[in-house]
Amino acid sequence: MKEAAKICKDASRKLAALGTEQKDKALQFIKDILKSHSNEIISANNQDMQRSEKENLAAPLLKRLKFDSSKIDQVCLGIDSLKDLKDPVGKVLQATELDQGLELYKVACPIGVIGMIFESRPDALVQIATLCLKSGNGVILKGGSEAMETNKILVELIAQATEKAGIPTGWIQLAQSREEVREMLALDEYIDLIIPRGSNEFVKFIMDNSSIPVLGHADGICHLYVDEKADLDMAINVTVDSKTQYVAVCNALETLLVHSKVAEALLPRLKTALEAKNTELRGCSRTCDIIQIKAASDQDWATEYLDYILSIKIVDSMDEAINHIHRYGSGHTESIITADSVTADNFMNRVDSGDLFWNCSTRFSDGFRYGLGAEVGISTNRIHARGPVGMEGLMIYKWKLYGKGQIVEDYSSGKKSFTHRSMGV
Numbered sequence: 001m002k003e004a005a006k007i008c009k010d011a012s013r014k015l016a017a018l019g020t021e022q023k024d025k026a027l028q029f030i031k032d033i034l035k036s037h038s039n040e041i042i043s044a045n046n047q048d049m050q051r052s053e054k055e056n057l058a059a060p061l062l063k064r065l066k067f068d069s070s071k072i073d074q075v076c077l078g079i080d081s082l083k084d085l086k087d088p089v090g091k092v093l094q095a096t097e098l099d100q101g102l103e104l105y106k107v108a109c110p111i112g113v114i115g116m117i118f119e120s121r122p123d124a125l126v127q128i129a130t131l132c133l134k135s136g137n138g139v140i141l142k143g144g145s146e147a148m149e150t151n152k153i154l155v156e157l158i159a160q161a162t163e164k165a166g167i168p169t170g171w172i173q174l175a176q177s178r179e180e181v182r183e184m185l186a187l188d189e190y191i192d193l194i195i196p197r198g199s200n201e202f203v204k205f206i207m208d209n210s211s212i213p214v215l216g217h218a219d220g221i222c223h224l225y226v227d228e229k230a231d232l233d234m235a236i237n238v239t240v241d242s243k244t245q246y247v248a249v250c251n252a253l254e255t256l257l258v259h260s261k262v263a264e265a266l267l268p269r270l271k272t273a274l275e276a277k278n279t280e281l282r283g284c285s286r287t288c289d290i291i292q293i294k295a296a297s298d299q300d301w302a303t304e305y306l307d308y309i310l311s312i313k314i315v316d317s318m319d320e321a322i323n324h325i326h327r328y329g330s331g332h333t334e335s336i337i338t339a340d341s342v343t344a345d346n347f348m349n350r351v352d353s354g355d356l357f358w359n360c361s362t363r364f365s366d367g368f369r370y371g372l373g374a375e376v377g378i379s380t381n382r383i384h385a386r387g388p389v390g391m392e393g394l395m396i397y398k399w400k401l402y403g404k405g406q407i408v409e410d411y412s413s414g415k416k417s418f419t420h421r422s423m424g425v
Helices: 002-015 020-036 038-054 059-065 069-084 122-134 145-164 178-185 200-208 232-244 260-275 285-290 318-328 341-350 408-412
Strands: 092-099 102-110 113-117 138-142 172-175 193-196 222-226 253-259 280-283 309-315 333-337 355-358 377-379 387-389 395-402
Touching: 002 113, 002 138, 002 172, 020 038, 020 069, 020 122, 020 145, 038 059, 038 069, 038 145, 059 145, 069 122, 113 122, 113 178, 122 138, 122 145, 122 172, 138 178, 145 172, 172 178, 193 200, 222 232, 222 318, 232 253, 232 260, 232 333, 253 260, 253 318, 260 280, 260 285, 260 309, 280 285, 285 309, 309 318, 318 341, 333 341, 341 355
Parallel strands: 113 138, 113 193, 138 172, 222 253, 222 333, 253 309, 280 309, 333 355
Antiparallel strands: 092 102, 102 395, 377 387
16 A cells, blocks of 8 residues: 555656646546446446345445446536536635735645545545546545445546546555555555545544544534425425435435424425335424324434435524534534525524525535536535535645745845735736
8 A cells, every 4th residue: 555655646746737638638538438338337336236235235325336327427427527627726826926026826736645535436436536637636545345346447447548648657546455544544655635435433533543634524414494484385395305316425414403383384294295205204202293203312313314214303493403403413514494584694604514505405515516526525624625525625735936036134134125915816
């Protein structure tokens, strides 16, 4: 792993200097090779699916693991959208004249080598790899063992396509064992950022066992609050979409909070709509008094189901809803349904999560839907990147100072003075 990381680091420094045209050409080659080798990819994925079914992999993870022709089409659309995005490398973020003929520029540049640890989703591998490529970063990928055959062929094909386009060999690497993960955590000389996608316990383990900066994405315990001034038809439609459009993802709804003034009118209709989607409901005692469903436990409020299960709680105020979110939420995505713009703004300003929505589904919390060209994950941290992390989250910056022989002594002595004039961007 150390040698692979060293090769990746060397390649990343060359990749950082490549132009947009060459990187976009490589992206097109990746799309082409995925399409032309789709049968081999699906065959490898079928091996993973069959083995994982025998090993009793959880149903939500099996859904994430499946990589069929429709998933290949989706990742290819993501590649097209990524090609359409402006190259972030070299973008001037700030320009300041320190003095006449002495100009300072803050310029976006790649972070370097990204260590990406994720589970079950081969489509995530393609998204991550292509985002790293366009943003000029090398990447070391560690997918779950359940997807070993799919991940292996995808990395081989991506490496083959990018080499054909002149991208430095070794910019993409694949780690396959838990031992290699432990090795990765110690390679701060070569790996610049680690992005783990998994449970809270897993992310905490990574943070506690590495000196490398970690961009953490843990559980997605997402909430939808139906306010007393909500349009109930809208509330039902948005709830059903948030919960059932695709359940095995981190931006799916897990807890519904309903204002007591609309609970009796809303909950029976909502129960009918969700049960038509084969969704199990669990509720607080007040909810169970209105509709006959299973009682929710304290553990339910803190659970990311990733399945057709929804917890419902009745609250008497928005303050109570916000307090519940802050107690049980993971800082991922929360939405409010209300006709009152003041209430909506108040909710969105006070809730401490990466993504806040008004009158729309939590499922919009996604890098592709944001126009970011897919994502490497959702950050629930409070660092340089939060929410869906696309290319901008894989960038850092450097300072470039252009002079004409100036020396600091002239400014220290008072012979010259700084102008510190903004030159715009």
